[in-house]
Structure formats: C-alpha cells, structure tokens
Amino acid sequence: MASRSHLKDGCTPPVDVSNTLPGLGCRCLPNQPCWPSADTWQTFSASVGNRLIATTPPARACHNPFYDFAKCWEIQRGYSEDTWRQLQPGAMTYTNWETYKGEGCLGTSNFLNPPCHQGAVPLFTVNASNVADIQETVRFAANHNLRLVIKNTGHDLLGRSTAPNSLSLWVHYRKKMEVVDAFVPEGAPQGTEGEPAVVIESGVQFGELYKLLDEHNRTVVGGSSPTVGAAGGYCTGGGNGVLSKRYGLCVDNVLQYKVVTADAELRVANAYQNQDLFWALRGGGPGTFGVVVEAVMRTHPPLKNIIKVHVTIVSLFGTAMDKIMREFLARHNQWGKEGWSGYAFNIHKIVHILKFNYYLPDGDLAQSQATIEDFVRYARSFLGVIILQSSVESLPSYLDAVPTFLDMPIKQIGINFIIGSRMAPQTMFESPTGIDALATAIKEAQQDVEDIKALAGIVMVFVAGGQVSKGNSQDTSVQPAWRSALLLPSVGLMWNDDVSYKDQQEIQRALTKAVGRLRAITPGSGAYVNEADPNEPDWQDSFFGANYPRLRQIKHKYDPQGLFICRKCVGSEDWDDDLMCPRLQSP
Structure with missing residues (x-):
C-alpha cells in the first residue's frame, strides 16, 4: 500500500490544489484537510485485503526521472495492445482519457523528454476481488467524499472509468x-x-x-x-x-x-x-x-454457419466514391431485410477507401456471393476504382467470426481517439431523398474534419432493425430511437501524442460540427451513449430520449448524493465541468 508520501515521489498532480478550498459538497482533493491521512489509507487497505494500489500512469517508467530501461521496453511492447492495457490499473484503451487538460504521461513518442503528469489517472485503485471489497470501497469513498470511478478494462470511448484525483474501483479480476x-x-x-x-x-x-x-x-x-x-x-x-x-x-x-x-x-x-x-x-x-x-x-442456440463478406474498395477519385457510397447506403434496406449485419469504414486520405465486413447467420453461400458480387460489379464500373478484396466465406461458428469483426484499416488501441454517432432511422433508407440526405451528410462530415491535425474516418455499424426494432422500449431505458434505427453512422478521429492541447480542442470542435451534419438530418433520433461525442449537445435527449426524466428520479432515489458521477451520465448536469463540485443550479 502506498501513502501520500508515495504520491509525492511519483508523477506530478493533475491540478494545483494547494490553494483550493473545498466548497459545499465538493469532492475532497489532495493537500486539503479532508483528504484521508496515510494511516487512514493504510487502515482502508487492510479492510480490502491489502489490495489498494497507488496508481501511476502506465508509461511512467519511460519518462525521467522514473526511467527504467527494462520496464520501458515492456511498456513499448504492450502499449498498443489491449491485452497489456487491461492489466494496468491506470491505463485506458484510448490514451487521451489518461490526460487532463493536455497534461499526462503518454509513452509512444519522445521517450525520456516530456514531463510525467498524473493526468486523469486515478490516485488510488482497489483491486476488488469480492463483493465485500466493493462495498467497503463504496463506503470509504462516501465517508471521505472522494471522487469514485469504476473500471474493468478501460475500454470506454467517453473516459467514464477514470478521473483526476479519484479512487478507482477495479473489478477486472472478478472472472467467475x-x-x-x-x-x-x-x-x-x-x-x-x-x-x-x-x-x-x-x-x-x-x-x-x-x-x-x-x-x-x-x-x-x-x-x-x-x-x-x-x-x-x-x-x-x-x-x-x-x-x-x-x-x-x-x-x-x-x-x-x-x-x-x-x-x-x-x-x-x-x-x-x-x-x-x-x-x-x-x-x-x-x-x-x-x-x-x-x-x-x-443465451441462444449455437450458430453453425455464418456467411462472412469482406470487401475493400479503393477509388482514386472522390466523385466515383460519392456514387459508390450512395449505392452502398441504398442497398442496406434490402440487406437489412435479409438479415445482414456488420461494420463498414470509409476513409479519405490521399485515396478514398470503403471497407466492410458483413455477416449473415445461417445464410446461403451461393446466394450471398451473388448479392455481394452485384454491388462489387457496380463499384468496379467506375474509372479509377480498384477492388482490393472481395471474398465470401462460410464460418462454422460465432467464435470463428469474432476475430474478424473489427478488421479495421487502422489499429485503434493505445491511441488518442474520440468518436461521435447518430442513429439513422429505417425510414431514411426507404426513399431516394433519405438516402441522398445521408450520403450528403456523410460527405460533408468528412469535409469538416479534413484540415485538422487528426486522421478521420466514418464508421458505420449495421446492427439495428430486425429484433432490435421489435424490442419493447417500456421494458428498458435504452434510447427509444434504437427501435426505429437501421444504421449507426459515426465519425472517428485519432491524433498523435505531440498534438498540442489547443489543437486537441480544435479536433473536438471539429467532431461536434461533423456529427452535427448527421444530427441535422435525423430529428427525433439519438446517439449511442457508448460511442458518442464527448461534447454531445443536448446529451440528455440524444442519449436517453423520453426516458431521461424517469432516469433522473431513479438516480436520485438510489444515489441522492451523486457518488456515482461520470461524463455525460444521468445527473452529471448537477455538477461542474470537472465533476468535482455540485452546481448551485442545474444548467
């Protein structure tokens, strides 16, 4: 167990709290009288089986004055691997969430040179092995008015499982x-x-x-x-x-x-x-x-035959890809009725790329080949278009299909990444006007993010319709727009570690503007809360729709003091932007 003195030997705090006084109901910060003493932390650690960890940024050993050659080598080997990141108590899948206002301790470039800041990495972590550990941690955080976050793997696109100056409840090793x-x-x-x-x-x-x-x-x-x-x-x-x-x-x-x-x-x-x-x-x-x-x-019966289609189309000219994209979108109405689902990616960087992996459980191989070949033939008819790959195969089980789901053009682990989404309703695909509007919005969204210091791409998640549309929204609190959606188009942006904080803010503004193109053509729809713009406007309606008022009531019933607070989560509008102090009035 590490005491506060251990923290002083570690990375610099994410914020200067030396002159900060706790306001009414504000979370307690280090160097304030309310912060638990070293003895208090020691006693707490004993109560959770001595599984309290003084959390440091995952790349700390690659930065002076903490540099350690052997440890840094291991960090470099695992930095972009999920299997390594999920074992680090302070790591997130997307490294921008380890930083706070541009300060952090990222390890993929300029090793040894940049200063190491704690950033948004929690100060302490409880490696909870049982329910009693979790209960004791919840009590401790509530009694000492600490910011509490919950983490399993850190695979969160809004950074909700980490926070500056927080205590982290890490449940990763609960595997039964x-x-x-x-x-x-x-x-x-x-x-x-x-x-x-x-x-x-x-x-x-x-x-x-x-x-x-x-x-x-x-x-x-x-x-x-x-x-x-x-x-x-x-x-x-x-x-x-x-x-x-x-x-x-x-x-x-x-x-x-x-x-x-x-x-x-x-x-x-x-x-x-x-x-x-x-x-x-x-x-x-x-x-x-x-x-x-x-x-x-x-659980459901096994699948013994899953048709998998993998297509990659490259176009040298934007005009050709515009027509191909429109035709691609137009075919989703029929493909949805046939039961296809999967993931598509559209990237423009020097050339235009459309790549998709689609799946049809219990499908007919010959019929599937004919369906996809008809679209590929259309794409091939344009000058400057190359079909890099077009394959159709039958996989013997769902487990065999899993590794192919996210066969994306660019690896998305251990990078700075944000995304914003919007559900496109089924009705949009039932008329040429709706298809034109969606194709135009996607093109304009790409143009909105062309001149920023980030690599941009359109992600299209084709999983709605079918049984999703038959679900009873009254039985669950999920965004009701799921029940009328067919496709979830998203804009994703990634950037290098050396991009300045000012430019990162510009990247975030560009994302909000780009996703705004999709919002404008889908009134009454919503975003997927797990793959959403961190600065989503009117997020209560966008994430939860008509369910939000009841969700707030239930939140107040079970958590009246707001112990569980996270970015753009139910009740978070009652707190300041850092989620450390309650607002006098909700905005």
Whole structure:
C-alpha cells in the first residue's frame, strides 16, 4: 500500500490544489484537510485485503526521472495492445482519457523528454476481488467524499472509468462464469419457467464469455471486441452486436443484475424486485446507478454457419466514391431485410477507401456471393476504382467470426481517439431523398474534419432493425430511437501524442460540427451513449430520449448524493465541468 508520501515521489498532480478550498459538497482533493491521512489509507487497505494500489500512469517508467530501461521496453511492447492495457490499473484503451487538460504521461513518442503528469489517472485503485471489497470501497469513498470511478478494462470511448484525483474501483479480476440451463430470477413466483442463461461476474470479457459458451453450444448478444467487459458499461449503455438483428440489444437479453448501490447495499434487480433499478440499468448508462457485481444474460442456440463478406474498395477519385457510397447506403434496406449485419469504414486520405465486413447467420453461400458480387460489379464500373478484396466465406461458428469483426484499416488501441454517432432511422433508407440526405451528410462530415491535425474516418455499424426494432422500449431505458434505427453512422478521429492541447480542442470542435451534419438530418433520433461525442449537445435527449426524466428520479432515489458521477451520465448536469463540485443550479 502506498501513502501520500508515495504520491509525492511519483508523477506530478493533475491540478494545483494547494490553494483550493473545498466548497459545499465538493469532492475532497489532495493537500486539503479532508483528504484521508496515510494511516487512514493504510487502515482502508487492510479492510480490502491489502489490495489498494497507488496508481501511476502506465508509461511512467519511460519518462525521467522514473526511467527504467527494462520496464520501458515492456511498456513499448504492450502499449498498443489491449491485452497489456487491461492489466494496468491506470491505463485506458484510448490514451487521451489518461490526460487532463493536455497534461499526462503518454509513452509512444519522445521517450525520456516530456514531463510525467498524473493526468486523469486515478490516485488510488482497489483491486476488488469480492463483493465485500466493493462495498467497503463504496463506503470509504462516501465517508471521505472522494471522487469514485469504476473500471474493468478501460475500454470506454467517453473516459467514464477514470478521473483526476479519484479512487478507482477495479473489478477486472472478478472472472467467475456459470452456464445455467434454466435460470429463474430471484423472487420470481413459484412455478416460473426458467430459460437458458449465463451468470457472469463484473470482470468477465466477451472473449472469455464467447469461448465458454462455444464449449456449451450456445451464443449470446455481445460486443465486437473480445476484450470489452461483458457485465458492465457495454450492456448498461444498450449493447449491440452482430447478433442484435436476430436477438435484440444486450439490454433485451439481461435477466438479472446484482449491484452495490451508493449506500453500499447489495441489491438484486430483475423483473420481480427493484424493478425500477432493473429498468434503469438496462440502458441508463454505465457508472451511474451502482457497481454491477453480477449479470445474468439470456443465451441462444449455437450458430453453425455464418456467411462472412469482406470487401475493400479503393477509388482514386472522390466523385466515383460519392456514387459508390450512395449505392452502398441504398442497398442496406434490402440487406437489412435479409438479415445482414456488420461494420463498414470509409476513409479519405490521399485515396478514398470503403471497407466492410458483413455477416449473415445461417445464410446461403451461393446466394450471398451473388448479392455481394452485384454491388462489387457496380463499384468496379467506375474509372479509377480498384477492388482490393472481395471474398465470401462460410464460418462454422460465432467464435470463428469474432476475430474478424473489427478488421479495421487502422489499429485503434493505445491511441488518442474520440468518436461521435447518430442513429439513422429505417425510414431514411426507404426513399431516394433519405438516402441522398445521408450520403450528403456523410460527405460533408468528412469535409469538416479534413484540415485538422487528426486522421478521420466514418464508421458505420449495421446492427439495428430486425429484433432490435421489435424490442419493447417500456421494458428498458435504452434510447427509444434504437427501435426505429437501421444504421449507426459515426465519425472517428485519432491524433498523435505531440498534438498540442489547443489543437486537441480544435479536433473536438471539429467532431461536434461533423456529427452535427448527421444530427441535422435525423430529428427525433439519438446517439449511442457508448460511442458518442464527448461534447454531445443536448446529451440528455440524444442519449436517453423520453426516458431521461424517469432516469433522473431513479438516480436520485438510489444515489441522492451523486457518488456515482461520470461524463455525460444521468445527473452529471448537477455538477461542474470537472465533476468535482455540485452546481448551485442545474444548467
């Protein structure tokens, strides 16, 4: 366990707090009288099995005066790998969230030279191994008025699992899983029929879950990345995947949660008890209503034949790609009816690239080849267009398909990255006018981000429609726009570590402007809360729609003091921009 003296030997604090006085209800900061003493931290560490960690930035050993050749070599080897990052208590998948107002301790360039700042990396981390650890940490944070964050892998596109001057509750090593043939929610009436399910603890990742279920001849609605946590933020934000068209969103498949709320009580939430909390947890966003310690998810029969299509088209001329993109979008109405789903990427950097990996469970190989070849033939007809790849194959299981989901042009781990999304409704694809509007908005969004110090790309997530549209929005708190959507187009931006803070702010403004093109043509729709612009305007409506007022009521019921607060999360408008002090009035 490390005391405050250890912190003084580490990286510089993210903010100067020496002359800061705590306001009414403000979170306590280091160097303030309210901050726990070294003895208090020591006692707390003992109460959680001596699993309290003084957290340092993951690249610290590559910076003077902390440079260590052997440790730095290991950092350089793992820096851009999810498997390394998820094992570092202070690491995030996207490194910009480790920084605070431009200051941090990033390790991919200019080793030894830049100063090492704590940035947004928490000061302390509890490596929670059991529910009692989680409850004790919640009590400690509440009693000492500390900023508390919850983390599994750090795979969060809004940086909600880290914060400056915070205490982190790290649940990554809670890995128990159990496949159940007939799960009955606790508190259900006698005689309630059970259904196939899997019970998972809060540290389980989808790669681990997919492997277990494959061994038991089952599948589950899950994320495209195997390193994403399965029990927490993915599903509480809605959760979508390749199987969503067939089985719905993740929130449509959760049967029960066990969660530690702000009063440190362990509560069971399902259709028979704490129903309001169960509703809020299924779509109301991560890190908001408590700490999920266990989730029960409905499982489905195995898939023995998944058609996978991989197409990469390169165009030397923008006019040709404009027409190809419009035709690509126009075909989604029919492809959606046939059951296709997957991920597409459109990048303009010297040349224009359209790449997509689409999947059809239980599809016919010959018919699928004819469907895709018809589109490829259209694209090939333009001057200056090269078909780099066009393949159709049958995969024997869902587990075999998983590694191909995010076969993107550029690796997206250990980089600075932000994204903004907007749901395109099904009706937009039913008329030439709607298709033209979407194609134009995507083109204009690309133009908005051409002249900034970032690499830009359009990501199109084709997972809505089908069973997603049949889900009952009254049963979950997920953004109702999911039920009428077909495609989720997004704008993604990545930049190098040496980009100045001023230019980073310009990148963020450019993202908001670019996504605004999509907002303008989709009134009444919304964004996916887990893949959203960090500066999303009118975020309450964009993320939660008509569900927001009820979500606020439930938030106040279970967390009246706002212990669980995160960026653009339910109730966060009651706090200042740093989420450290409550506002006198909500904006």
